[in-house]
Amino acid sequence: MKQKLTIAVASGKGGTGKTTVSASLACAAADTGHKTAYMDCDVEEPNGHLFLKPTINYRHMVGIPVPVVDQDKCTACGLCGEICQFSAIVCVNKNVLTFDKMCHGCGGCSLVCPTEAITEHSRNFGVVETGDCGNNLKFCHGKLDVGEIHSPPLIEAVRETAQGEDLSIVDASPGTSCPVVAAIKGVDYVLLVTEPTPFGVNDLEIAVDMVKELGIPHGVVINRSVPEHTLARDFCRDNNIKILVEIPDDRRVAEAYSKGELPYKGVEGYRELFKELIDTIIEEAGR
Amino acid sequence: MIEITVISGKGGTGKTSLVASLASLAPKPAVADCDVDAADLHLVLDPQIKESHDFSGGKLAEIIPARCNSCGKCYELCRFGAVIKNENEKPAYTIDPISCEGCGVCSYFCPEKAIAFEPAINGQWYISDTRYGPMVHAKLGIAEENSGKLVALVRDQAKKIAENKNLSYIIVDGPPGIGCPVIASVTGTDYVLIVTEPTLSGEHDLERVMELVNYFKIPAFLCLNKHDINPTMSDKIENLARNAGIKVVGRIRYDRAVTEAQIKKLPLVEFTDAPVATDLKNVWNTLIQEINSLQKGSHN
Numbered sequence: 001m002k003q004k005l006t007i008a009v010a011s012g013k014g015g016t017g018k019t020t021v022s023a024s025l026a027c028a029a030a031d032t033g034h035k036t037a038y039m040d041c042d043v044e045e046p047n048g049h050l051f052l053k054p055t056i057n058y059r060h061m062v063g064i065p066v067p068v069v070d071q072d073k074c075t076a077c078g079l080c081g082e083i084c085q086f087s088a089i090v091c092v093n094k095n096v097l098t099f100d101k102m103c104h105g106c107g108g109c110s111l112v113c114p115t116e117a118i119t120e121h122s123r124n125f126g127v128v129e130t131g132d133c134g135n136n137l138k139f140c141h142g143k144l145d146v147g148e149i150h151s152p153p154l155i156e157a158v159r160e161t162a163q164g165e166d167l168s169i170v171d172a173s174p175g176t177s178c179p180v181v182a183a184i185k186g187v188d189y190v191l192l193v194t195e196p197t198p199f200g201v202n203d204l205e206i207a208v209d210m211v212k213e214l215g216i217p218h219g220v221v222i223n224r225s226v227p228e229h230t231l232a233r234d235f236c237r238d239n240n241i242k243i244l245v246e247i248p249d250d251r252r253v254a255e256a257y258s259k260g261e262l263p264y265k266g267v268e269g270y271r272e273l274f275k276e277l278i279d280t281i282i283e284e285a286g287r
Numbered sequence: 288m289i290e291i292t293v294i295s296g297k298g299g300t301g302k303t304s305l306v307a308s309l310a311s312l313a314p315k316p317a318v319a320d321c322d323v324d325a326a327d328l329h330l331v332l333d334p335q336i337k338e339s340h341d342f343s344g345g346k347l348a349e350i351i352p353a354r355c356n357s358c359g360k361c362y363e364l365c366r367f368g369a370v371i372k373n374e375n376e377k378p379a380y381t382i383d384p385i386s387c388e389g390c391g392v393c394s395y396f397c398p399e400k401a402i403a404f405e406p407a408i409n410g411q412w413y414i415s416d417t418r419y420g421p422m423v424h425a426k427l428g429i430a431e432e433n434s435g436k437l438v439a440l441v442r443d444q445a446k447k448i449a450e451n452k453n454l455s456y457i458i459v460d461g462p463p464g465i466g467c468p469v470i471a472s473v474t475g476t477d478y479v480l481i482v483t484e485p486t487l488s489g490e491h492d493l494e495r496v497m498e499l500v501n502y503f504k505i506p507a508f509l510c511l512n513k514h515d516i517n518p519t520m521s522d523k524i525e526n527l528a529r530n531a532g533i534k535v536v537g538r539i540r541y542d543r544a545v546t547e548a549q550i551k552k553l554p555l556v557e558f559t560d561a562p563v564a565t566d567l568k569n570v571w572n573t574l575i576q577e578i579n580s581l582q583k584g585s586h587n
Binding site: 012013014015018019042044045047050053070083085086105106107108111112144146147148149150151172173175176177178179180186197198202203206209210213214227229255257258259260280 | 295296297299303323325327330345346359363366367368385386388389390391395427429430431432434437438443451463464465466467468469472480484485486487488491492495498499502503516517520546549550552
C-alpha cells in the first residue's frame with residue numbers, strides 16, 4: 001500500500017448508499033489493521049455518526065473572515081462594494097452595509113479600503129466534531145449551521161482536521177457542484193456509488209464527467225443491483241469504467257439501514273463483501 | 288398562482304418521482320427542475336426544448352502570460368489556493384479554474400494588469416414544452432459554483448411563464464441538502480412539500496430541513512415515502528413533524544413499480560393503477576385541500 005491513501009465515496013444522485021458504503025468500508029479497513037479515518041463531508045446532512053456511533057471527544061467552531069466597518073474611518077468611497085463579487089458589502093446613500101452570509105471571505109474589501117476602515121473578524125458558520133469508533137477507526141464530521149449558504153470551507157476544515165491516518169475514507173454529499181469538489185479534490189481514488197435505475201445512471205454519467213475533469217482515478221459500485229436492470233452495467237462497459245462490486249437489492253440491508261445498522265455488522269455475508277472491496281480499492285488506488 | 292417546492296433534506300427519498308406525478312395530477316402546471324447539478328426530471332417529463340441559454344453566475348480569473356512578470360502578488364493574496372506556483376516556468380503562476388472562487392482580488396491588485404477577470408459560462412438553462420405544460424430546467428457545468436444563482440434564475444423564469452400563461456401551479460423539484468441551492472429553491476416560495484422516508488437517516492435529515500423551513504418561515508407539509516418499510520419509524524417521524532407544526536399530507540407505500548415507471552419514462556400515476564398510485568393521488572388532493580383552506584383563512 002502507498003504511504004497514505006485517501007478514498008472518497010461520491011455519487012451524482014442522492015440516496016444511492018454513499019454513507020452505507022463509506023461507513024462499512026471504514027469499518028472493514030480498520031478491522032483489517034489499517035489506521036483509518038472516516039470523514040463525513042456531507043456537512044448539510046451528515047449521517048455517518050448514526051451508523052458508526054462515535055464517542056465525540058473534540059469539537060471546534062469553524063468560521064470565515066467577514067468585514068467589520070469602522071463608520072468613523074469610512075468615507076463612503078464605495079470601493080469595497082465595487083470589488084465585492086458576492087454582494088456581501090454594498091455602499092448605498094453614503095452608508096456601507098454588510099451581508100455576512102453572502103461573504104466568501106476573500107478579503108478584497110479590507111485590502112481595497114483606502115482609509116483602513118475595514119477589519120475582518122471570524123464568523124462561525126458550522127462545527128467540526130472528531131471522535132473515536134474503537135479500534136483503529138477515527139471519526140470526523142462537519143455540521144453546517146441551518147440557514148447557512150456556503151459549505152465548502154467547512155468541508156475543507158473536516159478534511160484538514162482528520163488527515164494523517166494511513167487510510168482516509170471521505171463521505172461526500174450528493175451532486176457534482178462545489179461542495180462535492182471540496183470533498184474529493186486531491187483524493188487518490190473516487191468510488192462512485194450508483195443504483196441501476198435511469199435516474200441513478202443519468203447522475204452517474206455526470207459524476208463520471210466530474211471525476212474525469214478533476215483527473216482522479218475512479219471505479220463504480222452498483223448498489224441495490226437487480227440482475228435484469230442492466231443500465232448501469234451497460235454504461236460502465238461502454239465507457240470502460242471498472243465495476244468493483246455489485247451489492248444486491250436486499251431487503252435485509254434496507255431494514256438494517258432504516259434502524260441505523262450497517263450491513264457490514266448486522267447482515268450475513270456483507271463483512272466479507274466489504275473486506276474484499278476495501279482490498280480491491282487499495283489495489284486500484286495504489287496503481 | 289401557487290408555487291409548491293418539493294425538498295427532502297436526505298437525497299434519494301423520491302422527490303423527482305413525486306414531482307413527475309404531481310405535474311401529471313396538477314391542473315395547468317408549470318414545472319421547474321431546481322436540482323441543477325443532478326437533474327433527472329427531464330427523463331420522465333420528456334421536455335421538447337424551445338429555448339436554450341447560457342448561464343453565467345460569476346467571473347473567473349486568468350493570467351495573461353505575455354503581461355505577467357511573475358511578481359507573485361496574486362499568489363500572496365489568493366485565499367482559495369487557486370494560484371498555482373510553477374517553479375522554473377514562465378510565467379511562474381497559473382490559476383486553477385476549479386479552485387478559483389471568482390472574487391477578483393488577484394486581478395484587481397495585479398500591478399501589471401496581467402489577470403483577466405471575465406464572466407464564465409457555468410451552465411445552460413432551457414425553456415421547454417412538456418405534455419403537462421411549460422418546464423424550465425438547467426444543467427450546471429461540471430464542478431461549477433453558483434448553483435444557487437442558477438436555481439433562482441430557473442424559478443424566476445418559471446414564474447414569468449406561469450404568470451403570462453395564467454397557469455395555476457408551479458411545481459418545483461428541489462435539490463437534496465439544506466445549503467445554497469436548497470435555500471435558493473425555497474426562499475419566497477408559497478409552500479414547501481417535504482418528502483422523507485422512515486429511516487434513521489431520513490429522520491435526522493428531516494429535523495434539519497424542518498429547522499430550515501421554520502428559519503425562513505415557509506409553510507410546509509410532509510409526506511412519507513416507502514412508509515411500510517419501517518412502520519414504527521413512520522409513526523415517529525409523523526409525530527416529529529406534527530410537533531414542529533408541519534401537517535402530514537399522506538403516506539406512499541413501497542412498490543417496485545416506481546422503478547418500472549422510471550424505466551418506462553412515465554409518471555407513476557400514469558404507469559399503474561396499483562394502490563401506490565392511489566397513495567400519490569391522495570397526497571396531491573390532501574395537499575391542495577390544505578393549501579386552499581390556508582388561502583381562504585388568509586383572505587378572511
